[in-house]
Amino acid sequence: MRITYKGDYALKTILNLALNYGGETLTIHDLAKRSDIPIKFLEQILLDLKRGGFVESRRGKIGGYLLAKQPSRIKLGEVIRFIDGPIEPIACTDKIYAGCKDTSKCIFRKIWQEIALKTSDVIDNITFEELASRQKRIQESLVYSI
Amino acid sequence: MRITYKGDYALKTILNLALNYGGETLTIHDLAKRSDIPIKFLEQILLDLKRGGFVESRRGKIGGYLLAKQPSRIKLGEVIRFIDGPIEPIACTDKIYAGCKDTSKCIFRKIWQEIALKTSDVIDNITFEELASRQKRIQESLVYSI
């Protein structure tokens, strides 16, 4: 698995929308500024996330973006897979990957599968509700420590 | 982490050399044929592996490659890191990665670290001795099952 900038931007944006859940919509401009993302790049990412069913949009003046589901219904892994593809370290099993003609003989394959499983354990067992909660706690602790 | 073709080729080659450990050298040509690797590409990979201290070479007629250490002294993770770089899913902590200016505030960072740790658990606790042994067992079981 490799998280690209696009994936990183998507995750940060969903997190911002989760932190704002229940409030007003956030504009692309606002979201871009909050996470320091090139605005035209974020436009495309948000359109992707919309097609993926993660966010909704409101057009026109007073428009903007909001989550399409509750933060508790969005798993980290879902977003990662949607934006950056499968989490396997190598696509042995993909038909695209010609390197392994006989996967049954490949001793490395079990290793990659084990890694994929452990990675899934992490990213498929945490939602954006939990992530938002963690984020709030960090921000509060920073405020108090000043 | 992403295993590239180059990494995949390197691992298969080291495995072949491990299976052959103690025997005669294997030529690039032979190694390429065994794992179906473009020969000129494998030449470069073997030179890399040599610089990395994983293999040794003998030049001239009757030349070829052999492991520079015992298979039990070569960890899977070492080769992966040497050829394909760090195993982290995203290089938050790298100075190259500008996306996270304040990593102390980033809740995703801990996730990536957890994944990296679990991945290390897998690849740094298995040597090519064990991998070669597994490979032998698979080949034997296939022979008997025919």
Place this chain on the structure above:
DNA sequence: TTATACTCTACCATTATGATAGAGATTATA
């Protein structure tokens, strides 16, 4: 001397990545 290897550097094609550009569609509100 020669055939068979490894060595080294350069080059190249394709794709993924990380954007940028600009025209268009929608909607609240003055």
Place this chain on the structure above:
DNA sequence: TATAATCTCTATCATAATGGTAGAGTATAA
């Protein structure tokens, strides 16, 4: 109804990584 603020869509582009090819050079056993 005009207009400003917003999202929408398609095209384009620069750079780097990846996967691979080419060819001349060096070493050595027989």
